[in-house]
Amino acid sequence: MENRRAVFFFLAPALAAIGIFFVLPVAAAFLMSFTDFDIYSLGNFQYARFIGLKNYLQLLNDPLFWQALKNTIYFLVVGGPLSIAVSLGSALLLQPKMLRLKGFFRTAYFAPVVTTLVAVAIVWRFVYHPRFGILNYVLSLAGVPGIDWLGDPHWAMPAIIVMAVWKNFGYNMIIFIAGLQNIPGELYEAASIDGAGKFQQFRSITLPMLAPTTLFVSIITMIGYFQLFAEPYVMTQGGPLNSTLSIVLLMYQQGFRWWNMGYSAALAFVLFAFILAGSVVQSRIQRRWEA
Amino acid sequence: MQRLGLLLLYVLITAIAAVTLAPLVWMVAASVMPSGEASAFPPPFLPRHVTFEHYVRLFTGMNLARYLFNSAFLALSVTVISLLINSMAGYAFAKYRFRGRDPLFKALIASMVIPSQITMLPLFLMLNKMGLINTYMGVIIPGMAGIFGIFLIRQFARTIPDSLIEAARIDGASDFRIYWSLILPLCKPILITLAIFTFMGTWNDFLWPLIVMTDDSMYTLPVAIASLSLEHVQDTELMMAGSVMTVAPVLVLFAAVQKYYLSGIMAGSLKE
Numbered sequence: 191m192e193n194r195r196a197v198f199f200f201l202a203p204a205l206a207a208i209g210i211f212f213v214l215p216v217a218a219a220f221l222m223s224f225t226d227f228d229i230y231s232l233g234n235f236q237y238a239r240f241i242g243l244k245n246y247l248q249l250l251n252d253p254l255f256w257q258a259l260k261n262t263i264y265f266l267v268v269g270g271p272l273s274i275a276v277s278l279g280s281a282l283l284l285q286p287k288m289l290r291l292k293g294f295f296r297t298a299y300f301a302p303v304v305t306t307l308v309a310v311a312i313v314w315r316f317v318y319h320p321r322f323g324i325l326n327y328v329l330s331l332a333g334v335p336g337i338d339w340l341g342d343p344h345w346a347m348p349a350i351i352v353m354a355v356w357k358n359f360g361y362n363m364i365i366f367i368a369g370l371q372n373i374p375g376e377l378y379e380a381a382s383i384d385g386a387g388k389f390q391q392f393r394s395i396t397l398p399m400l401a402p403t404t405l406f407v408s409i410i411t412m413i414g415y416f417q418l419f420a421e422p423y424v425m426t427q428g429g430p431l432n433s434t435l436s437i438v439l440l441m442y443q444q445g446f447r448w449w450n451m452g453y454s455a456a457l458a459f460v461l462f463a464f465i466l467a468g469s470v471v472q473s474r475i476q477r478r479w480e481a
Numbered sequence: 482m483q484r485l486g487l488l489l490l491y492v493l494i495t496a497i498a499a500v501t502l503a504p505l506v507w508m509v510a511a512s513v514m515p516s517g518e519a520s521a522f523p524p525p526f527l528p529r530h531v532t533f534e535h536y537v538r539l540f541t542g543m544n545l546a547r548y549l550f551n552s553a554f555l556a557l558s559v560t561v562i563s564l565l566i567n568s569m570a571g572y573a574f575a576k577y578r579f580r581g582r583d584p585l586f587k588a589l590i591a592s593m594v595i596p597s598q599i600t601m602l603p604l605f606l607m608l609n610k611m612g613l614i615n616t617y618m619g620v621i622i623p624g625m626a627g628i629f630g631i632f633l634i635r636q637f638a639r640t641i642p643d644s645l646i647e648a649a650r651i652d653g654a655s656d657f658r659i660y661w662s663l664i665l666p667l668c669k670p671i672l673i674t675l676a677i678f679t680f681m682g683t684w685n686d687f688l689w690p691l692i693v694m695t696d697d698s699m700y701t702l703p704v705a706i707a708s709l710s711l712e713h714v715q716d717t718e719l720m721m722a723g724s725v726m727t728v729a730p731v732l733v734l735f736a737a738v739q740k741y742y743l744s745g746i747m748a749g750s751l752k753e
Contacts, residue, residue, distance in 0.1 A: 196656035197579045204570035207626035208589070211604060216595060218603035232606075283494050288487060297739060298498040301505065304735040304742075306685045308703040309724035312710045313508045316717055322520045324507065356501065361746065368747040417596055420687045424707050438598055438688075446692055451602050458599040466594055 223455035232449060245456035255457070257432050258440040261347060265436065266415045269351040274407055276355055277362035278400075281370060282392075284363075296367070300360035307357065311424040314353045315340065318425075340426050343433035350421045350434055358414070362407045369403030370396070405476040412468050416461060437461050508728070512536070512721035519717045535722035545726060547698060548705040553730075555617060555690075555701060556683040559624040560676050566626045568672065571634025572664050576646060586635070589628045598688070605692060619693040620701075624683060630675050633748060637671035638664060674745035677738050681731050702727040 222238075223245055225231075231238035249255045280299055284292055302310065317324050318339035326336040339349040373396065381391050418436040422428050428435035428443075437457060445454030507526060511519040512535060514528040539545040573579075574586050604623060605614070613619045641664065649659045665672070690701045700708065706723040713719060735742060 193577065193656060194579070197573055197577045199656070200569040200573035200577070200660070203566045204626040204631060207566060207622075208628065211607075211623050211625070212592075212600055215600035215603035215607065218606075219599050222602060232609075235606075280494075280497065283490065283497070286487075286490065289490070295494050295498055296743075297736075299501055300739075300743070301732065301735075302501060304681060304685075304731050305505070305728045306687075306703050306724075306731065308687050308707045309727040310504065310508075312706065312720050312724050313504050315710075316511070316519070316721075317504055317507075319520075322522055322524050322717075324503070324524050324526075327523050356504070360501075364743050364746045413594070413596070417598065420703075420707075423687075424710060427711075441598060442688070442692075445602050446605070451606075455599075455602050458596070458602070462594075462596055462599055465596055469594055 219455045219458060222452055223459050225452045227450075227452035227455070229449035231451070238452065241452070245453050246460075248453065249456055249460065254432065254435065254440060258435045258437045261433065261435055262416060262418060262437045264347055265351060265354070265418050266412060268348075269354050270408070270411050270415050272351065273355040273359050274362060274404070274411060276359040277407070278366050278404075280359065281363045281366035282396075284367065285370060296364075299363055302357045303360040305357070307420045308424055310357060311353065311421050314349075314356075315425050318349050341430055343431045346426050346430060346434045350418075350425060353425075354415070354418075354421060358411075362411065365403060365407055366400070369400050373399045401476060405472060408472055409469050412472065413465055416465050416468070505728070505732075508721050508724050511718055512725045514718050516716070516718055519721070520715075535719045536726070538719065539722055539726065543709070544698070545705075545723070548700055548702045549726065551617075551694075551699060552684055552702040552727075555620050556680045558617065558621050559683045560679045562621065562625050563627055563630060563679055564672060564676055567630035567675070568634050568665065568668065569660065570626070571631045572638050572660055572668075574631065574635040575638035576641070576643070576664075590632065593628050601689065601692060608693065614693055615695045615699050617699075620683075620690055623689065624679075627679070629749070630679065633671055633675055633745070634668060636748065637668055641667050670741070671745075671748070673738070674741045674748070677734070677742050678745055681734065681742075684731055 224240055224242060225238040226241050226244070227235075227238040284295055284299075316322070318326075320326060320336055320338040320341065323339070325339065330336065337345055339345045377395050377399070378391055381395060386394070417438050419438040419442065422434040422436055422439050423442075426434045428439050438461065441454050441457040441461070444450045444457060510525075510527055513531045513533060514525070515530070515532050515534070518525060518528065574582065600623070608614055608619050608622070613622065645663065645667075646659055649663050654663070684701075685703065686701075687703045687707070690704050691707070694700050694704055697705075697708075706720070706727055709723055710720050
């Protein structure tokens with residue numbers, strides 16, 4: 191169908207909104223990252239000066255940036271695979287044909303996904319309470335002495351990771367369930383006729399057939415986990431000793447608390463570069479693996 | 482042997498369900514405990530007697546009705562507006578041929594890797610110049626159009642046979658009439674899915690409303706309870722009541738429409 195006026199009519203609102211409130215700000219943020227835009231520029235943009243790569247160089251010398259990067263990567267490298275493994279595991283557990291009440295269990299596992307992150311982060315703050323928290327109580331039954339989960343720099347990030355896995359695993363589980371349903375049953379029948387055990391079937395049928403699903407899940411999980419923000423904001427404010435300071439939290443503090451907007455924009459683009467590089471690397475690895 | 486295995490499987494998946502739901506159940510239980518009761522060792526899992534004093538306090542002394550209204554109004558507005566704009570664009574990408582269509586669509590899809598945080602600083606300055614900071618428009622405007630929504634609708638609209646559209650055209654229907662009375666009804670399943678996604682996404686969103694809503698009376702629920710929780714750290718039961726008020730509406734909505742929600746996740750994960 192060709193009708194220029196109709197096409198214009200249908201596309202204009204979306205493209206205008208995306209152009210003005212997405213593309214333009216991205217370009218502006220890029221320019222901003224090369225300026226010293228700060229609280230004085232807020233009243234009058236002319237006070238912002240072009241300073242070249244200074245923000246990016248300053249980042250390299252900012253111990254807080256390295257700390258935030260390290261923490262974010264810790265969260266991503268430990269939390270990402272862990273949550274994908276839990277998602278895949280729970281999808282497999284709900285797989286057997288004889289299983290009843292599948293819908294109930296699926297809904298139960300999925301419930302945390304739809305909850306409001308801020309609200310459940312507040313709940314988990316009490317789960318981790320050093321004196322009255324449920325976690326320490328359960329551990330005390332096993333004789334483990336209480337841990338100040340969110341107050342100890344070594345434990346705060348693992349605690350946030352556990353809560354993030356709890357919150358998120360249901361989402362990827364649903365995608366894995368869909369992926370598992372797409373594997374033809376004949377493959378398993380043929381394999382079991384050939385005498386392949388359950389574990390062997392899992393390794394040589396399920397895993398390879400799930401490769402595209404796993405790639406998709408890894409990429410969306412990575413993109414989401416790079417943007418860690420609300421958990422540390424509510425549970426630890428980035429502490430203790432900056433052990434849960436994430437890149438987005440640092441960006442928020444620099445940009446909207448101290449109004450170092452040029453510097454904050456540079457941080458945003460570093461975040462973007464990592465996300466982009468991560469997506470590309472993962473697709474490459476997967477492609478090589480499949481070949 | 483096989484029955485034993487099945488029994489063990491039930492035990493295992495029930496245990497996982499219990500652990501998954503425990504924090505939510507405890508949240509509800511603690512929200513109806515009298516002040517201070519939750520702070521005990523061992524931590525009580527059920528209230529000794531039920532009280533709704535914290536809910537009363539939230540509504541009478543802490544402006545909760547206003548936050549509920551803000552959240553609901555914003556989530557509804559963003560949902561209605563974005564559904565209209567995205568469905569128009571998705572339909573055009575699916576069913577009209579025009580120069581640059583495929584490169585444009587590919588560029589949109591590719592731009593989905595750009596994290597939204599990048600846009601936040603300039604967007605804040607723009608809205609500030611327009612006088613929209615601390616207004617409902619400040620949250621609605623950036624949510625008006627979404628690439629993911631356009632994508633979902635395009636994928637769905639492509640499955641509508643061209644012959645249906647041609648027939649309507651021969652009957653003399655205008656382009657808009659075809660979109661409004663033929664395409665939209667046919668796209669109902671995906672529209673419902675997308676509506677739920679958008680509503681929940683806006684309801685649960687935290688970072689952007691935290692930035693834009695500077696005045697207490699404009700806070701959404703997540704921003705309000707985050708701010709309360711940083712002030713009232715010791716008020717466990719009150720905070721739990723606030724969390725229940727934030728989470729319950731989306732959980733109830735999910736329970737009512739979970740088929741659409743789950744099928745939407747699957748649709749979004751399928752490749753071309």
